[in-house]
Amino acid sequence: MRQVTKLAGVTTTVLLDAGVVSRCRRRVHLEHDPGMRDTERGAPDPTAELRKADAAAHRRAVADRLSAHFGADWTEVPPGRSGEREAATVAALAEGRPLIWGAQLPRDTEHGRRGAIDLLVRTRGGYVPVLVVRHKVHDPGQGARTSPLFGVTDVGGANDPARKVRPQPRDQLRLAHTRALLRAAGYADERTGHAGVIGLDGDTVVWHDLTAPTWPGSRTALAEYETRFADRVAVAQAAATGGEPLARPSRIVECKSCPWWPVCDAQLVAERDVSLVVRGEDAALLRTAGVETVDALAGIDPEDRDNPPLVGMPLGDAVGLAKAWLADLTLVRRHREVSVPRADVELDVDMESFGDAGAYLWGTLLSGADTGIAQGYRAFVSWDPLPTDDEARSFAEFWSWLGAVRAAAAERGLSFRAYCYNELAENRWLLASARRFTGRPGIPTRRQVQQFIASDEWFDLFGSVRDHFLCSHGKGLKTIAPVAGFQWRDPEAGGENSMRWYRDAVGLDGGEPDLAQRVRLLEYNEDDVRATAVLRAWMSSDEVAGIPFVGDI
Known part of the structure; x- marks a missing residue:
């Protein structure tokens, strides 16, 4: 059915891209509501912007390798306006070009679809889509169907004895959307349900069978896509025509990075x-x-x-x-008594990373009994732009110093404990650094890191906050530490902003390194470790009794 709407005497067509099937239904409504066009939205999420830039660079690197390998069989749709790219794609499809990169597929106005895809691979029966993404698409195991990167024309690949598919529903739905566009244009290979994904490693194609019953309830990816897409078309259609909204706002995890959150937040609070x-x-x-x-x-x-x-x-x-x-109330006590494990020698640790590129800074705050090692803040940092081998040097220095503090405490018969806030990030880079730089001077083995993480000497203060308090505005350190009386020096302190500061600090965008931003990052990191120390001391003091007990409100 052609998705056409009448709006103020003007005929418009609702055309949706692949992203809508994984997007919040309320966001789809707001994006198609004419009355919301001039509404002020939230600023772009810098972390998301960074991920987009990294993903674009990854796609370009993969395209360059494929282009160099396939030569004359490679066709790249040039950048430009959507209509121009669509015309170039149609011409390449009509010519039967073997590999088409950056395709802008013909719009399917009958069903309300539009979209682009990284790569189209010609087969004897038509074309199949291949997506290039900057995340993992397989895990160790067996059963995936794969082909090497330069075997991308071998659609469907072969059973892989060393890899299993890592479920990535969004990837499959994007491929299903492209298949629907190819079908509408008359270029889909109806003989196969396979579609490919090239992931973070950039050297393997994982083939998904979109017609296999691999989704809950034995549904196929194509069936799941059609159900979701029909729903999003209905939502967008109602919004575009001024009909009764089919999606109401509701707070979910994705809200924090959504540009429409200020709109939904105001409505949710009012209601x-x-x-x-x-x-x-x-x-x-x-x-x-x-x-x-x-x-x-x-x-x-x-x-x-x-x-x-x-x-x-x-x-x-x-x-x-x-x-x-x-x-x-930001906090209420879940229990009348609040406690947190303490030690004679205490070390607060906070790591700063730049996306998936690496961990450039390990900040520490040593306090408690004298061990003969200078107390206070100390940073182990590399200012070489990530990724860099110098990261191994800074991590090794941090690990060696940490070992010296632990040994000094043990020699004096003193208990030792290191603290972080939400250990997922620190643990990830402790283990990843040991793996990536294995064998280099001062680098611990993964087993040594795992033993430390599993020991009583490594403590996640976030877990104590979760266990002892109900947090009505979230459990983030920037929310909780001010209740304990701590304030960051920088009014813009935050993980997202630190990404921008880092780019300037190392001249990642081609400019001269900004030394002032390096100082800013070090002060931000120092405040983070001081925040956990203040929070821990407050939780151990009589002052915490001033927080209302949930049973008393």
């Missing part, structure tokens, strides 16, 4: 929506039970068996969060 304190599936479960507002959630009895069990947290915690939100 006191239950998703302000519980998200995703839990909010949907509560709405189904008639609990639509924070007020209604705060008023229910957690012991009432008629209330729905939640997935993300105990119902009692959800009720406590609702009460805290209504009282405008």
Whole structure:
């Protein structure tokens, strides 16, 4: 059915790209609501912008390798306006070019589709799509169908005894969208359901069978795509025509990086929506039970068996969060007593990384009993632009110094503990650095790192905050530490902004390195480790009793 709408006497066509099937339904509505065109939106997420830039560079690198290998069989659609790129793609398809890079496929106005794809591979029956992404698409194991990069024309590949498919639903849905566009244009190879993905390693093509029943309920990727796409078309159509909205706002994880969040946030707060304190599936479960507002959630009895069990947290915690939100309390105590493990010698650690390129800074704050090693803040940093071998040097110096502190404490009969806030990031780069730089001077083995991570000497303060408090505005350090009386010197302190500062600090965009930004990053990192030290001391003090107990509100 042709998706055509009448708007103020003008005929418009709703055309949606592949991204809509993985996008929040409310965002799809807002993007197609004419009344929202001039609405102010949030600033772009710098982390997301960085990921986009890195992904574009990765795609370019893969394209250059393929172009050099395939030579005359390679056709690249030049950059330009959408219409120009579409015309160039149609010409290449009509000529039967073997490999078409950067294709802008003909719009399918009958079904409301538009879109582009990284690579089209010609077969005897038509074309199949191949996507290039900057994330992992396979794991160690067996059963995936793969081909080497230069075997991309071998559609479907062969069974791989060393790799298994890493599920990436969004990739499969994007490929399904492209297949639908190829079919509408008359260029799809109907004999096969295979479509390819080239991932972070850049040397392997993983082939997905879009017609295989690999989705929940034995659905195929194509069936899942069609269901989702039809839903998003309906949402966009209703928005474009001024019809009854088919999607309401609800807070989910993706909201924090969505440009439309200021719009949804204002509406949710005005409606006191239950998703302000519980998200995703839990909010949907509560709405189904008639609990639509924070007020209604705060008023229910957690012991009432008629209330729905939640997935993300105990119902009692959800009720406590609702009460805290209504009282405008950042924290409430889950238990009357709050404790955090302490040691004679304490070390706060905070790592700074630049996306997936590496960890350029390990910041430390040593305090407690005297070990003969100077106390205070110390940074182990590399200012060579990542990725760089100098990262191995700075990590080795950090690990060696950490070992010296541990040994000095043990020699004096003193207990030692190192603290971080949310260990996922630090653990990731501790292990990754040991793996990437194995065998180099001062680099620990992965087993040594794993033993340290698993020991009582490594403690995640985030876990204590989670266990002892209900946090109505999130558990991030920038939210929690101010309650303990700590303030960052830089009013713009934050992980996203630090990405920008780093680019300038090392001259990543071609300019001269900005030494002032290096100082800014070091001060930001120092404040992070001082924040965890202040938070820990506050949690161990009598002052924490000033935080209301959830049972008393």
